[in-house]
Amino acid sequence: MALYDELVKIVGNKYCTDKDYICVAYSRGIDPCLPEITPQIVIRPESTEQVAEIIKIANKYKTPVLPRGGGCGLMGGSKPISEETILLDLTRMDKILDIDEENHAVTVQCGISWSRLNAVLFDKGYYTGNMGPGSGLTASIGGGLSHHSGGGGGCAKYGKCTEHCIGLEVVLGTGDVITLGSQESKFIDNPFIRYGFGPDLMGIFLGDNGTMGVKTEATLNMYRKPPYYSGKTFYIEDGSYEKSQQIVLEMMRLGWSKELGIYDFFFYPPPSVMGITTDGLIESWGDIKGGVFFYVHEAFDEQVLNRTSEVLEKISKKYSTRELGPSPEKGNITDWFYAEQGHWQIFHNLFSLMGPDYFVATTEFICPISRYPEMLHKLDKWEEDHHEELFDAEAESGVGHVYMLNHNCCYFGSGINATTDSDLKEDVIKLWKEQLQFLLKEKMVLYMCGQIGSHVIVDSRAYSDTFYNFFKNIKNVVDPNGIISPGKFRF
Amino acid sequence: MTEKLKRLSQLEERILSCIGVGDCRNALKGPYSKPILELSCPNMEHGSGFEVNFARGRFSLARALLDGRIQPSEGLAEEVYQCTLCGSCRQVCNNCANPDLIVNARENIEDHIDIWEQFRADLVDAGVAPLPKHKKMFSHQEEEHNPYFEKHSERLNWIPKDSKFLKPGGEYLFFVGCTSAYRLNDISRTFLEIADQVDLKITMSPDEWCCGSVNFRTGVEKLGNETAQHNFEIFKTVGIKKIIATCAGCYRTLKIDYPKWLDDWDFEVLHSIEVIDELIQNKKIKIKNKIPGIITYHDPCHLGRHAEIYDAPRNVIEAIKQDDFVEMRRNKENAYCCGAGGGVKSGFPEFAVEIAVERIKEAEETGAEWLTSTCPFCLINLKDAVKEANSKIKVVDLLELVKNAI
Numbered sequence: 001m002a003l004y005d006e007l008v009k010i011v012g013n014k015y016c017t018d019k020d021y022i023c024v025a026y027s028r029g030i031d032p033c034l035p036e037i038t039p040q041i042v043i044r045p046e047s048t049e050q051v052a053e054i055i056k057i058a059n060k061y062k063t064p065v066l067p068r069g070g071g072c073g074l075m076g077g078s079k080p081i082s083e084e085t086i087l088l089d090l091t092r093m094d095k096i097l098d099i100d101e102e103n104h105a106v107t108v109q110c111g112i113s114w115s116r117l118n119a120v121l122f123d124k125g126y127y128t129g130n131m132g133p134g135s136g137l138t139a140s141i142g143g144g145l146s147h148h149s150g151g152g153g154g155c156a157k158y159g160k161c162t163e164h165c166i167g168l169e170v171v172l173g174t175g176d177v178i179t180l181g182s183q184e185s186k187f188i189d190n191p192f193i194r195y196g197f198g199p200d201l202m203g204i205f206l207g208d209n210g211t212m213g214v215k216t217e218a219t220l221n222m223y224r225k226p227p228y229y230s231g232k233t234f235y236i237e238d239g240s241y242e243k244s245q246q247i248v249l250e251m252m253r254l255g256w257s258k259e260l261g262i263y264d265f266f267f268y269p270p271p272s273v274m275g276i277t278t279d280g281l282i283e284s285w286g287d288i289k290g291g292v293f294f295y296v297h298e299a300f301d302e303q304v305l306n307r308t309s310e311v312l313e314k315i316s317k318k319y320s321t322r323e324l325g326p327s328p329e330k331g332n333i334t335d336w337f338y339a340e341q342g343h344w345q346i347f348h349n350l351f352s353l354m355g356p357d358y359f360v361a362t363t364e365f366i367c368p369i370s371r372y373p374e375m376l377h378k379l380d381k382w383e384e385d386h387h388e389e390l391f392d393a394e395a396e397s398g399v400g401h402v403y404m405l406n407h408n409c410c411y412f413g414s415g416i417n418a419t420t421d422s423d424l425k426e427d428v429i430k431l432w433k434e435q436l437q438f439l440l441k442e443k444m445v446l447y448m449c450g451q452i453g454s455h456v457i458v459d460s461r462a463y464s465d466t467f468y469n470f471f472k473n474i475k476n477v478v479d480p481n482g483i484i485s486p487g488k489f490r491f
Numbered sequence: 492m493t494e495k496l497k498r499l500s501q502l503e504e505r506i507l508s509c510i511g512v513g514d515c516r517n518a519l520k521g522p523y524s525k526p527i528l529e530l531s532c533p534n535m536e537h538g539s540g541f542e543v544n545f546a547r548g549r550f551s552l553a554r555a556l557l558d559g560r561i562q563p564s565e566g567l568a569e570e571v572y573q574c575t576l577c578g579s580c581r582q583v584c585n586n587c588a589n590p591d592l593i594v595n596a597r598e599n600i601e602d603h604i605d606i607w608e609q610f611r612a613d614l615v616d617a618g619v620a621p622l623p624k625h626k627k628m629f630s631h632q633e634e635e636h637n638p639y640f641e642k643h644s645e646r647l648n649w650i651p652k653d654s655k656f657l658k659p660g661g662e663y664l665f666f667v668g669c670t671s672a673y674r675l676n677d678i679s680r681t682f683l684e685i686a687d688q689v690d691l692k693i694t695m696s697p698d699e700w701c702c703g704s705v706n707f708r709t710g711v712e713k714l715g716n717e718t719a720q721h722n723f724e725i726f727k728t729v730g731i732k733k734i735i736a737t738c739a740g741c742y743r744t745l746k747i748d749y750p751k752w753l754d755d756w757d758f759e760v761l762h763s764i765e766v767i768d769e770l771i772q773n774k775k776i777k778i779k780n781k782i783p784g785i786i787t788y789h790d791p792c793h794l795g796r797h798a799e800i801y802d803a804p805r806n807v808i809e810a811i812k813q814d815d816f817v818e819m820r821r822n823k824e825n826a827y828c829c830g831a832g833g834g835v836k837s838g839f840p841e842f843a844v845e846i847a848v849e850r851i852k853e854a855e856e857t858g859a860e861w862l863t864s865t866c867p868f869c870l871i872n873l874k875d876a877v878k879e880a881n882s883k884i885k886v887v888d889l890l891e892l893v894k895n896a897i
Contacts, residue, residue, distance in 0.1 A: 014539045017539075017541065019566055021555075021564065021567035022542075022543050024552065024555040024561050025542035025548035025551040025552055025555075027551070027560075028511060029511065030511045044539070044541070070513055071513055071547075072513055089540075089541065091516070091540065113516075113517045115517060116517060119529065135513070137512075137514045138512065138517045345514075347512075359510065
């Protein structure tokens with residue numbers, strides 16, 4: 001029996017195909033710059049058992065397998081690197097398996113999207129805290145956990161989504177299924193904590209960019225959603241990099257999310273604001289040209305919210321030029337962001353601005369708070385230094401937004417807006433790699449690596465030889481034939 | 492290749508505007524307080540669920556055709572024709588809930604439905620579409636001017652030959668439509684009874700043909716255009732300026748498609764429920780017997796998302812209800828499709844009913860006794876689904892409830 005026939009036997013004809021007109025739609029993620037390669041087979045399993053069988057068959061034929069969740073990868077992570085790939089479309093595995101209200105934990109199949117999971121949790125008064133990546137309306141839990149994702153809401157309070165994973169089931173490259181977290185003990189039925197029973201081996205599979213196995217089930221902490229929230233938007237005309245950092249540091253000194261209930265804090269640098277206002281994305285911002293920041297904070301008690309609102313407002317007013325708002329009509333976007341699911345839409349609107357001729361070659365990274373204004377200046381300088389190459393490639397470089405994490409870091413939404421002109425793709429990819437290399441050398445952390453980022457990390461020799469060998473050795477243990485996401489990290 | 496795919500070539504900028512975020516797979520928007528975050532695309536949910544079964548994948552497919560990476564084929568057409576053209580993807584793609592945030596993908600892509608229809612028209616030109624079932628249906632339509640395999644001469648058999656509505660004159664032309672003529676003609680009779688009671692000056696033409704909706708939706712533009720041209724000539728001959736349709740599909744076609752195809756189109760097109768709403772507001776229709784039992788309402792895609800008529804049916808229900816009117820959780824612009832549109836009912840009848848069963852279950856959740864709508868084509872599919880699901884809910888056209896109330 002041939003590979004295709006054996007796979008069909010597992011899921012049936014309806015959910016397995018080698019038709020070019022179906023497979024071709026899996027040749028892209030969100031970036032249309034890296035080569036579009038059509039997988040030879042696409043298969044949609046519905047259970048862990050089916051995934052395990054598929055991996056065993058793939059091993060038999062030594063055929064690469066690419067796990068794919070929502071297909072929202074910005075760096076080539078969710079599309080094949082080679083044509084012989086079996087693409088594992090995991091979106092059929094979208095069941096909520098258990099909501100444990102006593103222990104505040106929810107167990108799901110990893111193909112469910114962040115939005116669908118949270119829609120169910122909202123009804124019960126809960127949420128996942130970190131709401132996944134900015135593409136959480138369609139991005140899957142598995143995808144988020146594979147990339148230490150954030151941006152879909154709640155990062156200032158809850159950090160990265162991987163911080164809330166307390167149970168994980170993974171199909172290894174051998175087809176073996178393992179459970180991690182408290183369920184490492186066969187005596188424990190319901191996951192409730194990540195740590196214990198020795199080393200934290202779950203970490204091997206979190207942020208792995210889909211290379212160490214196929215995530216099939218996950219248990220996440222879920223949190224009571226506070227009934228009260230408030231948010232403000234402010235404009236800083238001059239010196240917004242330093243001033244916004246001062247605001248963050250001052251809020252941190254007063255307790256940040258723990259004491260002030262800060263849920264999200266976003267900063268839009270002046271070039272980004274200019275892009276938004278020039279294109280009329282947010283009409284009520286008029287033609288302001290400085291930086292803009294907004295925060296949302298939550299509380300279980302209205303009086304507490306009012307008190308923390310005063311504190312946050314006082315700090316913000318000290319450093320800002322003026323408030324945009326307070327109403328949405330006057331430019332306060334926080335109601336939309338928090339209450340109308342703007343947190344899952346804010347990036348998409350920016351992507352959509354690109355129109356038919358441009359796309360985002362993202363270089364998102366994590367930066368310590370202490371170096372945040374410095375990195376904004378350095379990226380401005382990088383753009384100046386590469387002005388000619390950018391011009392020739394019909395590209396622009398910049399930082400769309402910076403949003404805070406829960407302790408001492410922030411995510412940078414940086415990258416290159418590039419033309420989709422196929423003749424210029426190579427030039428764009430070269431610039432893309434250069435900026436990623438620059439960030440590595442500036443001691444920044446790339447968290448969402450995909451194809452291009454993981455190559456740059458390895459090619460730049462950012463890993464020490466000892467670490468990279470260790471990493472490869474672990475990969476060899478969990479995936480001895482190297483069939484899961486081959487090519488990433490130069491595996 | 493691009494010469495063969497001339498429409499897609501012309502739409503290339505719009506097609507490339509799909510960045511691929513994929514919200515069209517999963518989500519409808521709604522506030523935290525009452526989130527509507529469920530699968531919005533019936534094709535995605537009830538089909539095999541591959542990327543090509545929702546908008547993002549279909550855009551990728553169009554790109555691949557334009558790039559010459561794949562060729563048109565009957566298999567490809569089968570995937571493309573599973574879409575009901577409900578427009579939910581267009582709704583989701585407009586991912587700004589805040590009116591202050593006005594630039595978005597929707598403006599770049601403009602109208603998804605238009606792209607899907609032109610995609611199909613290119614597949615027809617390429618000789619791989621429409622589906623075999625559609626071809627058979629259209630062969631009949633060319634002869635008898637309806638897709639129901641009925642005779643044109645029997646189109647108005649449900650009305651007495653000497654009916655006053657068949658006489659010339661009147662202010663409005665009642666465009667009956669095929670479903671209301673051949674399958675659910677109670678709806679037509681009911682409308683005429685109501686119109687008669689309030690002395691609405693109505694006339695009808697036995698020469699009307701199918702509106703052509705199914706042709707335009709399936710990309711068979713030539714037949715659609717011939718049909719439109721014929722009906723246009725009939726409308727001019729009748730000598731009226733206002734046309735009323737009880738069918739949401741006919742309404743959408745006359746209101747939105749005909750002006751695109753007919754240069755001198757100058758008719759006001761109304762859905763019967765708009766007329767009834769106005770008559771109730773103006774107290775020309777008096778409600779005497781309020782309808783007992785909980786009522787819910789299914790927004791037909793052609794009347795709702797396509798034509799943005801949401802208030803008129805709700806105003807009418809408010810006027811006639813004795814008990815509660817309870818909305819389904821997906822309603823108005825976020826309403827779930829019944830599954831019949833876009834040629835799906837004729838091309839994939841079981842698939843259409845499977846989708847409708849989901850809508851019936853959603854209607855049952857409201858506790859309603861009456862599931863009402865304003866499209867006979869939706870009603871046919873919903874009635875089929877009631878049988879399939881063994882449901883007790885009563886599926887009726889809203890006009891029938893109005894008739895009982897006055």
